[in-house]
Amino acid sequence: MRIPLRYTLRNLWTRKLTTVLTAGGMALVVFVFAAVQMLDTGLRQTLVATGQPDNILVTRRSANAEISSSVDRSQASILEAQPEVAIGGQGERLVSKEVVILITLPKRETGQATNVTTRGIGASGFALRPQVHIIEGRAFRAGSSEVVVGTGLATRFDGASVGNVLRFGGREWRVVGVFDSGGAAFDSEVWGDADQLMQAFRRSAYSSVVARLVEASAHETLKVRLDGDPRLTLDIKPERVFYEEQSQALSKFISYLGLTLSIIFSIGAMIGAMITMYAAVANRVGEIGTLRALGFRRSAVLGAFLFESVLLGAIGGVVGIALASVMQLVQISTLNWQSFAELAFTFTLTARIAIVSLGFAIVMGIVGGFLPAVRAARLSIIDALRAA
Amino acid sequence: MYFLKLILRNALRHKLRTGLTVLGLVVAFLSFGLLQTVVDAWYHGAEAAAPNRLITRNAVSLTVPLPFHYRERVRAVEGVKSVAAANWFAGIYQDPKNFFPQFAVEPKPYFAMYPEYRIPEPEFEAFLRDRKGAIVGRKLADNFGFKVGDTVPIKGTIFPGNWEFNVRAIYDGAEPKTDTSLFFFHWDYLNETLRQRTPQRANQVGIFLVEVADIDRAAEVSEAIDKQFKNSIAETLTETEQAFQIGFVKQTEAIVIAIRIVSFVVIFIILAVMANTMAMTARERLSEYATLKALGFGPAFVASLIFGESLAIAGVGCTIGIALTFPVGSWFAGQMGTLFPVFEVSDETVLLQIVCALGVGTIAAVLPAQRAARIRIVQGLRAIG
Numbered sequence: 001m002r003i004p005l006r007y008t009l010r011n012l013w014t015r016k017l018t019t020v021l022t023a024g025g026m027a028l029v030v031f032v033f034a035a036v037q038m039l040d041t042g043l044r045q046t047l048v049a050t051g052q053p054d055n056i057l058v059t060r061r062s063a064n065a066e067i068s069s070s071v072d073r074s075q076a077s078i079l080e081a082q083p084e085v086a087i088g089g090q091g092e093r094l095v096s097k098e099v100v101i102l103i104t105l106p107k108r109e110t111g112q113a114t115n116v117t118t119r120g121i122g123a124s125g126f127a128l129r130p131q132v133h134i135i136e137g138r139a140f141r142a143g144s145s146e147v148v149v150g151t152g153l154a155t156r157f158d159g160a161s162v163g164n165v166l167r168f169g170g171r172e173w174r175v176v177g178v179f180d181s182g183g184a185a186f187d188s189e190v191w192g193d194a195d196q197l198m199q200a201f202r203r204s205a206y207s208s209v210v211a212r213l214v215e216a217s218a219h220e221t222l223k224v225r226l227d228g229d230p231r232l233t234l235d236i237k238p239e240r241v242f243y244e245e246q247s248q249a250l251s252k253f254i255s256y257l258g259l260t261l262s263i264i265f266s267i268g269a270m271i272g273a274m275i276t277m278y279a280a281v282a283n284r285v286g287e288i289g290t291l292r293a294l295g296f297r298r299s300a301v302l303g304a305f306l307f308e309s310v311l312l313g314a315i316g317g318v319v320g321i322a323l324a325s326v327m328q329l330v331q332i333s334t335l336n337w338q339s340f341a342e343l344a345f346t347f348t349l350t351a352r353i354a355i356v357s358l359g360f361a362i363v364m365g366i367v368g369g370f371l372p373a374v375r376a377a378r379l380s381i382i383d384a385l386r387a388a
Numbered sequence: 389m390y391f392l393k394l395i396l397r398n399a400l401r402h403k404l405r406t407g408l409t410v411l412g413l414v415v416a417f418l419s420f421g422l423l424q425t426v427v428d429a430w431y432h433g434a435e436a437a438a439p440n441r442l443i444t445r446n447a448v449s450l451t452v453p454l455p456f457h458y459r460e461r462v463r464a465v466e467g468v469k470s471v472a473a474a475n476w477f478a479g480i481y482q483d484p485k486n487f488f489p490q491f492a493v494e495p496k497p498y499f500a501m502y503p504e505y506r507i508p509e510p511e512f513e514a515f516l517r518d519r520k521g522a523i524v525g526r527k528l529a530d531n532f533g534f535k536v537g538d539t540v541p542i543k544g545t546i547f548p549g550n551w552e553f554n555v556r557a558i559y560d561g562a563e564p565k566t567d568t569s570l571f572f573f574h575w576d577y578l579n580e581t582l583r584q585r586t587p588q589r590a591n592q593v594g595i596f597l598v599e600v601a602d603i604d605r606a607a608e609v610s611e612a613i614d615k616q617f618k619n620s621i622a623e624t625l626t627e628t629e630q631a632f633q634i635g636f637v638k639q640t641e642a643i644v645i646a647i648r649i650v651s652f653v654v655i656f657i658i659l660a661v662m663a664n665t666m667a668m669t670a671r672e673r674l675s676e677y678a679t680l681k682a683l684g685f686g687p688a689f690v691a692s693l694i695f696g697e698s699l700a701i702a703g704v705g706c707t708i709g710i711a712l713t714f715p716v717g718s719w720f721a722g723q724m725g726t727l728f729p730v731f732e733v734s735d736e737t738v739l740l741q742i743v744c745a746l747g748v749g750t751i752a753a754v755l756p757a758q759r760a761a762r763i764r765i766v767q768g769l770r771a772i773g
Contacts, residue, residue, distance in 0.1 A: 015668075015671075017664075017667045017755065018664050018667055018668055021660045021661070021663050021664035021667065022660070022661075022664055024660045025657045025658075025660035025661050025664075028653050028656055028657045028660070029657060031653070032650060032653055060548065061548070062543060062544070062545055062548055063545055063546070063548070064484075064545055065545075067451050068478070068545050068546040101448065101449070101451070101452065102448070102449035102450070102451045102452070103448050103449050104447075104448070104449045110638070110641075112635075112638045112639070112641070113635060114638075114639055115449055115450070115451075115639065168447075168448050169448060170619070170621065170623070201448075201452065202621065204588060233548075253643075257647075261419070261423075261650060261654075264415060264419045264654075265419070265653070265654055265657055267412070267415050268412045268415055268416050268654065268657045268658050268661060269657055269661070271408045271409070271411055271412040271415075271661060272412065272657075272660060272661035272664055274408055275405050275408050275409060275661065275664060275665055275668070276664060276668070278404060278405060278408075279405065279668045279672075283672070332642045332646075333642060334639070334640050334641070334642040334643055335639035335640045340450075340451060342639070
């Protein structure tokens with residue numbers, strides 16, 4: 001026979017302060033555990049949203065970021081002429097030969113000079129990224145010193161709003177529009193005309209080439225053929241893969257650090273649960289004896305105490321996840337080591353994170369409550385009744 | 389004296405509970421100390437910067453180079469003692485995991501500016517004679533087992549191709565905070581190779597290190613340098629080495645702030661655990677406190693018993709935690725290799741640990757002490773745990 005749930009609930013209720021403190025400690029651990037995973041998920045989502053499934057991104061071989069890459073004009077033309085490259089509505093090839101330069105802009109709140117990716121795009125640049133929409137002003141005119149800025153940039157940086165002028169590369173660039181890319185990394189970028197930017201920075205080569213393929217699976221055949229072409233020393237990757245790799249270092253750092261901290265912190269919280277449960281057992285020796293005398297089995301006593309501890313963990317878990325969900329309002333912007341540029345992303349709560357975090361909390365409860373529950377179950381009826 | 393004895397006896401009454409609480413405190417203060425040290429390690433570059441060194445870079449950003457011929461014009465600026473060109477190489481040694489910074493530098497002026505890198509004279513001479521020579525830091529050498537005479541192959545990312553360097557010298561740091569995880573080689577070797585492979589990329593410099601003759605005129609000199617190149621092809625931005633390094637840290641500030649916040653979260657977790665221990669302890673002893681009161685002891689005495697016990701437990705946990713921070717810190721630094729070039733537990737960290745322990749010990753005792761002090765004798769004698 002099982003000991004009624006009400007017994008456990010009332011025990012927790014009687015020792016309110018202890019319950020709150022124990023569950024509170026666990027809630028903080030769950031908060032850290034969930035927040036770190038939310039950050040990692042947010043980062044991945046940002047970068048995955050940046051790549052289109054049927055786009056490829058071409059950089060110089062062994063350059064692991066666009067800024068350290070260069071693709072000269074003849075190589076770019078060879079790429080453009082490949083049969084796998086899709087053709088747009090006006091019969092143009094869907095290829096954007098791009099130049100990527102980092103500029104420094106001061107952040108609005110702190111005045112901190114920050115690296116910002118400035119991307120010169122070709123005529124098909126917008127067509128290749130259907131997720132990008134102009135939300136204010138208009139697109140820049142080809143062949144002019146005009147730029148558009150990502151919405152993340154417009155809110156975080158001084159001088160990056162419509163009508164303002166950015167000064168770099170010995171020229172003045174008028175901001176004529178703001179674009180939104182639906183949470184992609186482009187939101188932290190400045191876009192202008194590739195040829196104009198190349199002139200301003202006296203570049204003779206592009207940084208990268210983005211192309212739409214007829215179909216995503218054409219990537220393999222294209223890669224095999226181009227890798228064998230001695231004129232090209234290029235690395236051809238699906239855009240998604242490229243951007244995923246861009247976030248690898250940061251993502252690894254966040255998840256390793258987060259996991260290590262969660263484990264260490266959970267030791268503290270489990271000790272808290274253990275102290276609470278040992279005290280609960282010690283205070284209720286008489287009660288346990290009575291329960292046993294009434295005919296409840298050892299396993300029932302074990303179950304009741306374990307359940308009490310699991311319940312503590314579950315309360316902590318729910319509170320922790322609730323706290324973490326508030327973090328969704330916070331946006332983090334930091335330097336991405338691989339692209340060496342500013343990247344903004346948010347905490348993203350998914351159902352998976354919520355479930356895993358709750359599971360983590362319950363495991364903390366089980367681990368913390370197991371030994372005390374065993375002690376309760378092992379008490380002999382006579383000793384227990386005598387102690388009361 | 390009997391007061392202290394009473395506190396000690398009380399603390400040891402529930403050996404298991406006190407033991408567990410102390411264990412929790414040790415874990416919490418240890419991780420707090422390590423996290424604070426990680427944050428410090430982030431700032432080490434700025435800490436190690438010397439006030440007489442300026443860094444001139446392209447005003448657009450660090451990734452846009454400057455023409456080499458600027459060097460002579462910078463040197464000509466009044467107040468400049470010497471100038472050294474340097475390039476960030478960003479090569480990969482065997483695997484991207486094995487990250488360590490590599491710089492192509494003009495050795496003579498560069499190492500004259502950095503007296504904290506101690507290089508044995510004959511080794512430095514040997515380095516100067518070898519065009520493909522390299523100077524590596526002690527920590528880096530220990531980490532990868534580099535010895536003088538070894539050949540180190542490095543794959544370029546910014547400067548494509550495979551590069552080979554001969555280790556000619558190993559430098560030691562003058563102080564513990566000196567970064568000895570760096571790899572230096574001849575700027576001329578880089579430039580000559582580029583001239584053959586990709587001539588359009590030759591004669592370009594990432595940054596110029598500038599030594600000023602007079603520290604007090606550093607601001608003036610940096611302005612004078614930038615004025616030289618105003619409205620030129622490549623405008624410059626000159627700042628002190630410290631400002632340059634802080635600029636780096638600031639860009640990753642969000643991570644630093646997150647680590648700081650998290651390091652305090654662990655203190656709150658342990659505060660909850662500690663407060664729980666004290667609440668349970670006090671609840672179980674309510675009848676004893678009532679007895680003490682019946683014997684004539686005042687509420688202040690009862691409260692101070694609880695505060696004393698709480699502070700004693702927090703103190704023991706914190707002391708062990710601090711004592712462990714040093715060995716665990718050096719073990720951690722060893723595991724991380726060159727990721728944290730400098731990983732030193734600072735005095736401020738220890739101080740912060742002590743302050744937090746006092747805070748935890750005090751706050752944990754507030755509610756239980758209040759309750760015990762206020763309880764009426766009759767009520768207390770009737771109370772059961």
